[in-house]
Structure formats: structure tokens, C-alpha cells
Amino acid sequence: MSQSSQDVTVLEELSANKSFGGVYKRFRHYSRVLDCPMIFGIFLPEQAAHPRPKLLWWLSGLSCTDENFMQKAGAHRLASQLGLAIVCPDTSPRGLDLPGEHDAYDFGSGAGFYLNATEAPWRDHYRMYDYVLEELPQVVRANFELAERESIFGHSMGGHGALVLALRNPGRYASVSAFSPIVNPTAVPWGEKAFSGYLGEDRESWKQYDACELILAGSGKSDRLALFVDQGEADGFLENQLKTERLEQACAVSGHPLWLRRQPGYDHSYFFIASFVDDHLRYHAERLD
Numbered sequence: 614m615s616q617s618s619q620d621v622t623v624l625e626e627l628s629a630n631k632s633f634g635g636v637y638k639r640f641r642h643y644s645r646v647l648d649c650p651m652i653f654g655i656f657l658p659e660q661a662a663h664p665r666p667k668l669l670w671w672l673s674g675l676s677c678t679d680e681n682f683m684q685k686a687g688a689h690r691l692a693s694q695l696g697l698a699i700v701c702p703d704t705s706p707r708g709l710d711l712p713g714e715h716d717a718y719d720f721g722s723g724a725g726f727y728l729n730a731t732e733a734p735w736r737d738h739y740r741m742y743d744y745v746l747e748e749l750p751q752v753v754r755a756n757f758e759l760a761e762r763e764s765i766f767g768h769s770m771g772g773h774g775a776l777v778l779a780l781r782n783p784g785r786y787a788s789v790s791a792f793s794p795i796v797n798p799t800a801v802p803w804g805e806k807a808f809s810g811y812l813g814e815d816r817e818s819w820k821q822y823d824a825c826e827l828i829l830a831g832s833g834k835s836d837r838l839a840l841f842v843d844q845g846e847a848d849g850f851l852e853n854q855l856k857t858e859r860l861e862q863a864c865a866v867s868g869h870p871l872w873l874r875r876q877p878g879y880d881h882s883y884f885f886i887a888s889f890v891d892d893h894l895r896y897h898a899e900r901l902d
């Protein structure tokens with residue numbers, strides 16, 4: 614069977630670790646959307662107590678794999694109690710060797726930006742928007758018995774991904790939240806570098822992947838999903854890359870509901886995420902009930 618005709622829902626189990634009564638597993642599958650093998654992680658709460666867990670997606674940031682959140686966020690204990698299944702996709706296609714793909718932490722491997730690239734050579738593989746929105750959910754649902762509703766959260770580049778996916782797909786997610794998200798990628802160095810490489814120089818086309826632009830464009834819409842955002846005030850990326858105040862401004866102008874918490878002294882790391890992840894898990898669990 615050729616790779617492109619492989620059944621994407623067939624999983625190869627790579628590891629399984631019991632954790633807080635549940636189980637953390639990693640799987641490899643062939644992604645037709647990305648045209649390469651991909652790995653994802655899933656935490657499943659105890660089967661007997663939660664036969665049909667609620668589904669929560671986590672999107673990680675630059676330089677991460679499917680493993681960072683599972684190993685560092687300390688989310689398993691409460692996810693197990695709340696009956697949450699958490700799925701962590703990888704942050705880019707893998708196993709390729711496109712020109713320059715592995716040269717920098719903020720472009721190429723580990724930096725897919727949850728978009729569908731239109732520029733060569735990226736467009737043949739870098740389609741993380743479709744992968745996270747469509748293909749991986751099909752794979753996960755074909756293999757695990759899960760509740761129908763789903764929610765999404767993420768960090769930094771992954772916070773950007775979570776906000777964009779939720780804003781562009783009203784009704785799809787019961788709730789969305791983010792730690793230290795890149796909120797206005799079309800106007801900060803990380804986003805400008807990635808979007809010009811993946812999407813080309815037409816800046817109009819970039820706006821479909823920019824949370825602030827989407828919020829401003831959706832001004833007056835009635836079905837706006839509230840955004841829950843935690844941002845550390847001692848985050849070294851806040852001033853140049855994250856610019857949380859622009860999200861505040863866009864939401865204020867558009868009347869988009871935003872619950873923004875500025876957390877004094879916290880930086881951009883997983884120590885920040887671990888400090889507040891319980892609040893996010895409870896927030897999503899309540900809205901998924």
C-alpha cells in the first residue's frame with residue numbers, strides 16, 4: 614500500500630504510562646493531510662469512572678513536540694478527576710527535510726503555526742490547520758470513545774492556534790483558552806517571519822490566521838465565544854511578540870467577550886502553565902458538561 618492510501622486512523626502505540634488513575638499514551642499514525650507520519654499524545658482518565666471522557670485539545674508552542682505539555686504542565690491529576698481526555702498534537706509536520714526546515718526554532722519543524730501554507734515547498738506538508746481541525750479529530754474519534762463536545766487551549770504559538778481555530782469555527786468548540794498567546798501574528802516578528810514564508814507576501818491572506826484581525830472582522834456577530842487568557846507580566850516575549858494589549862483593544866472595539874488575567878511575576882515557561890493549568894481545566898470541564 615502506498616503511503617498516501619494508508620488508513621490515517623490506524624495507530625501504532627509507542628508508549629503507555631499509567632498516571633493518576635488514567636493513562637498517558639503516545640501514538641504514531643500516517644497523516645494524509647501533512648503527507649508524513651505524525652505522533653500525538655493522549656491522556657485518558659480512568660475508564661471505569663469516565664467511560665466517555667470530555668475532549669480537550671492542547672496546542673503547544675514553538676520548539677515543542679507532542680510531549681512538552683504532558684511532561685511539564687502537571688495536568689493529569691485534575692484531568693483524571695474531571696473526566697477530561699487531553700490530546701496533544703505535534704507542532705509541525707515531521708520526518709521531512711525541506712530546505713532550511715530545521716535551521717531555526719521559529720520556522721519550519723516545531724513551528725507550523727497551525728495554518729495551511731500556500732507557498733512552495735511548505736504547501737505540500739505544512740497544513741496544521743486542517744490537521745488539527747479535521748484529520749486528527751477523525752483519527753482520535755475513530756479510536757477512542759469520547760463525548761461529542763470538545764474544547765481547545767494552547768500556549769504561545771499554540772495559544773494563537775487555539776484562538777484562531779475557535780474564532781474561525783463558531784460552534785465547533787465549547788470553550789477556548791490560552792496561556793501567553795501570540796494574538797496579532799501579522800504584526801510581530803515571529804508571525805511576520807512565519808507568515809511570509811508559509812503564506813507569501815500578500816498580507817491580506819495573513820489575516821485569516823490572526824486572532825485580533827478575526828475579532829475585528831467579526832464585530833457585531835452574535836455567536837462570539839468568550840476568550841479566557843492568562844498572561845504572565847514578567848514574560849520576556851510580552852512586549853515584542855505577544856502584545857496582549859492588542860487583544861484587549863480588539864475585543865473592546867468589537868464587543869468580544871474576553872477574560873484576561875495578567876499574572877504578576879510569571880514568565881513564558883511551563884512553570885507558568887503548571888501554576889494555572891487547573892483553572893483552565895476547570896473552565897473547560899464546566900463548559901463541556
Ligand SMILES: N[C@@H](CCC(=O)N[C@@H](CSC=O)C(=O)NCC(=O)O)C(=O)O
Binds near residue numbers: 673677681770771
Ligand atoms: N529560543 C527558545 C524559544 C522556544 C520557546 O521558548 N518555546 C516555548 C514556546 S514560545 C512560543 O510559541 C516553549 O514552550 N518551549 C518549550 C518548553 O518546554 O519550555 C528555544 O528554542 O529554546
